[in-house]
């Protein structure tokens with residue numbers, strides 16, 4: 001991140017109101033996963049960003065949603081009825097919407113947000129992340145996508161994506177457009193200012209998802 | 210793979226009739242991607258397996274579908290109308306079904322197959338692979354999932370998944386259950402005999418996808 005001149009706010013190029021966060025329903029085995037997620041929630045709220053997320057309150061889903069709500073930010077959770085017993089324990093914060101199926105959850109999360117961040121998580125998180133990246137490639141959106149690489153969690157995946165581009169299966173510019181940082185402040189700074197991925201052709205319309 | 214005694218056929222534990230193959234609409238920049246894909250198509254047909262795939266005829270999608278059809282196997286392609294111009298050039302082989310949206314494609318491919326193989330591909334292939342793995346974790350299916358690791362294409366991703374399990378975000382047994390090989394014969398042998406991933410709880414029903 002470039003230092004700001006005289007503490008002046010950096011000019012945002014990308015208009016962000018709500019950020020969709022994909023993350024685990026577990027917290028992982030290092031305290032850093034939870035701590036950095038809480039830092040992100042503080043930083044999001046400070047900048048006036050609302051949270052759109054999977055609606056659970058266990059694991060990092062709990063950390064991000066409670067963090068944003070505790071700091072006075074807006075929280076919108078979207079959960080399929082089938083997963084409410086798995087991903088919710090006790091009461092959730094913010095506004096919770098229950099969908100009838102898994103696919104509706106992803107569509108609503110995507111439609112309700114202006115940027116996407118992946119935190120550490122499991123197979124479901126990777127499904128969500130790759131679906132978002134695929135949708136960029138198909139011309140459905142050009143929202144900034146960021147990865148909060150806490151404790152190098154995503155480093156092997158980033159190596160993999162570079163290898164895919166080198167092997168000729170993915171266009172390098174889609175990989176380059178992903179914002180990657182282990183620091184919440186730098187991640188949001190870059191997501192506000194970096195040119196988001198530009199699809200060449202709009203293959204698929206949102207109603208064709 | 211264990212050597213077979215007196216050339217006797219290995220006992221299949223997993224009943225496979227049709228294999229869903231996820232792969233790129235490109236061929237990558239090594240001839241091996243195409244060659245090994247063609248080897249897989251021959252081996253699938255030899256064992257009487259039909260192909261269910263994304264319906265395109267460019268890149269590895271073309272190699273796998275033409276390979277199976279040329280060897281006399283059954284080919285069923287499922288493509289969303291929106292992608293037919295992107296992924297089809299000229300005539301396709303086998304039976305082609307056109308869906309109105311992206312999600313229906315995945316559901317039909319999943320429902321119509323007894324096992325899943327990922328070949329090298331791009332962001333869309335990873336979305337499909339992780340969606341299939343997520344569905345196992347949610348108790349929707351326990352179909353064998355294999356990765357044909359041509360030229361080590363998926364090696365960084367496999368490292369990443371091991372790291373995710375070590376970090377406490379994914380159960381190790383879901384990763385262990387994925388069959389990985391760079392050899393089509395060994396891949397199919399293992400997929401026929403290895404115990405597929407066992408979900409503990411059926412969180413989501415197929416109609417709730």
Ligand SMILES: [Mg+2]
Nearest residue numbers: 127131336340
């Ligand atoms: Mg997906």
